[in-house]
Amino acid sequence: MTILENIRGPRDLKVLDEAELDELAEDIREFLIHAVAGTGGHLGPNLGVVELSIALHRVFDSPADRILWDTGHQSYVHKLLTGRQDFSKLRGKGGLSGYPSREESAHDVIENSHASTVLGWADGLAKAHQVLGRDDHVVAVIGDGALTGGMAWEALNNIAAAEDRPLTIVVNDNERSYAPTIGGLAGHLAALRTTDGYERLLAWGKDVLQHTPVIGQPLYGSLHGAKKGFKDTFAPQGMFEDLGLKYVGPVDGHDIAAVESALRRAKRFHGPVLVHCITEKGRGYRHAEQDEADRFHTVGRMAPRTCEPSEPSIGPSWTSVFGDEIAAIGAERPDVVAITAAMLHTVGLTKFAARFPDRVWDVGIAEQHAAVSAAGLATGGLHPVVAVYATFLNRAFDQLLMDVALHRCGVTFVLDRAGVTGVDGPSHNGMWDMSLLQVVPGLRIAAPRDADQLRAQLREAVEVTDAPTVLRFPKEAVGRPQPALDRVGGMDVLHRSDDAGVLLISVGALAPVCLQAAELLEGRGLGCTVVDPRWVKPVDEQLAPLAAAHRVVAVVEDNSRTGGVGSAVGQALRDAGVDVPLRTFGIPEQFLAHGKRGEVLADIGLTPVEIAGRISAALVRVRTKSREEYGR
Structure with a gap:
């Protein structure tokens, strides 16, 4: 033992x-x-x-x-x-x-x-x-x-x-x-500085000298300075x-x-x-x-002797796709610069930093300063891209609101680890950004569903010069492309049904979940159209007439249900006079226990089966109510 x-x-x-x-x-x-x-x-x-x-x-x-x-x-x-x-x-x-x-x-x-x-x-x-x-x-x-x-x-x-x-x-x-x-002198000085006797001696000397006429104050200042200089030598x-x-x-x-x-x-x-x-x-x-980059700050499952990964690679991560694209944009746009807060490598800025070392700044664990500095960079004629974890943007909300948005600065915030992160626990879930940012005037939020959209929407974001933009994506492999069948306004239609039953609004990386839910609904004889709004703030103007043509609208998002995209969609429908039942699926207003991302999503009901089941039940209630009203 x-x-x-x-x-x-x-x-x-x-x-x-x-x-x-x-x-x-x-x-x-x-x-x-x-x-x-x-x-x-x-x-x-x-x-x-x-x-x-x-x-x-x-x-x-x-x-x-x-x-x-x-x-x-x-x-x-x-x-x-x-x-x-x-x-x-x-x-x-x-x-x-x-x-x-x-x-x-x-x-x-x-x-x-x-x-x-x-x-x-x-x-x-x-x-x-x-x-x-x-x-x-x-x-x-x-x-x-x-x-x-x-x-x-x-x-x-x-x-x-x-x-x-x-x-x-x-x-x-x-x-x-x-x-x-090293050595006894350093230990002796440290012990001396923290003994009660030493402190009492200093207090006595200060009192006596400062009350001694003419020479007392200058002498005390000289002795105090000499003492400090002596200590600072060691x-x-x-x-x-x-x-x-x-x-x-x-x-x-x-x-x-x-x-x-x-x-x-x-x-x-x-x-x-x-x-x-x-x-x-x-x-x-x-x-x-021997790892000079981060000394194995975080590791995945691996063989302890060789450090070979124990889990097979399942494709590129969202972070790596962003990293490649921002480096490509940097080569085309000399005005694009990057800022991060003590996480240069983990947010995907490694390649950008290697190619353009004079155009990237790691400000340390200082998200507030990152946002304000970005406002200054934008005012000076550059387009800063601030890359941080979604959960850490919470700390810079006031600066984003009052320094960036109020001054209509063209700054792009890239939020890695958005939504449920899983194993890092409640404080690392990026589940508040789309709620907090809804109240920022002029700000636009992009939630890409796949790698192609991440690249396209990042480029769209850095083209905006008179308002802040936000691009968010989760911590996982990026998955397969989800091609659009059509476009309505600025929204991509991912699945269309002739039966105008359900309009399912898919936010960001949850597109595969929504498409599977649509298949389950159609297997039950319920038509479902799936749209990806791409830019979730502001709500697309074409959403209200599209929603009016359906019996039920559902929003699925990897963000808090409180004040999130679902809430914004509901407000937009009410403002447009569209009275269609709305169901929202997202993260409940609670701190989530740690676990794998898939496990946490299942626990909170963000699965195809759960979504399809609840939408089916809502549609049945709508039909029942319609028959009752018609019967009257």
Whole structure:
């Protein structure tokens, strides 16, 4: 039996000696490599926080002490150390979440897994403890990438203002920004800076010198500056100490004893302390260490020794189709530029960046800045394409509304991972964009159904110069082409029936589902016409007369039913005086449990059988009502 198998909770860590702790770290890495290879997930980030996680749980007493994880995909080790070692269905239906989950454990606090929020959480929890007279500790673990987010600095500004409120901030620096400081002097200075005696001496000196006539204030300023300059010679702490935070580090994040020592000093201090840990993403796994792109940030199912995929490729992804097309557009249009928020490769901008390095900007985890900067680029005569995950556009809504749309800027937002994403859980489903964006004046939304439409609609989007445009697509293989039979207005007719029974409006990638539902309906003797509106905002003017010629209208979308395309269609029909029964199919107003995309879609009723069944029932009710009214 391995040491890991004997760990049932954080208390079990406290009795281990140094050799056993090193063995435990090896056990955890071996476990992660094989477990995550079997399910897919975030491998590199977790290999990098093994020792850090062990040290955290040895120094602090979770769950009484609250350990908060920013970008919670680095919490796998935390799960193992808090008694969750069944990774057989990690990120799968009924299995462990890939992020912290309150339903799983009292040791988990933040579930949303959107970066740069942890310091705000920590500030609030520390304030709550102070008001309630509790002496439990609050620890916030934030990756250096998350410090590029403006929210993190807003929180730091507030945290630093409360010198008497204990709070430990652990910066997990896995980009090797600074080399670890080695030797006894660095450790001595770190200990000195966080001792009560040192702080009392500084306070006494400040009080005495500042009240000494003539020479006191200048002398205090000189001594304070000399002290700061001396410390900055040995450690890169000035930026944080200028905010009023005590700084400990840099610490080798893979040395358990060193991390523990730093954390214990921080724990003893009666105020906010920042502990800077240098870690290596993908640590201990040769394939990850040699991957300079992202150190195996996320992997699919694979063979752990060779990294060969365990699942067959099922065709190009939506992301790759976009990536190829935006690169082609870039070659034709020197005014087209690209922006992303810390996800250059994952949103498909790799080829564009390689060909046009001076026309692409990764602004870090700063979606708000991306949107405002895009407005400036557009005003300057360029056409920016802002590529982010759909769920992260939520953070930049005000900027899109007030900076881009209000100023009628020609900016194209490309939303990857739109709709149900599945395994990444509730915070990563891109299920709100078509609801939020309905209220933005002048904005247009394209939802392509296949690769050909993605290419065509991307080109249409970048031609718009006086309003923002949005292009959205899901996280999956793009599938087969869905050719149009005809066009009505700007809408493509995908299936036509002579019987004007059902008008089925198919939104985006759900076209195959709608076409299968139409076949099922016709098998029951019910005629069904399927149209793809292509641009779902604004609602096509030809939709109202087309709907008036049918007995039932149904809208199927991979977005929240609340305020989505179905709602917009209903409003348009009412405005046009078309009184036709409308049925909407989409994502219910709830946070969806993680699972494969197909499983989640089935759970919420977005399947051909469910859609056809509910439309059939609606049509029967319409016919029954018509006969009753006719009989009267």
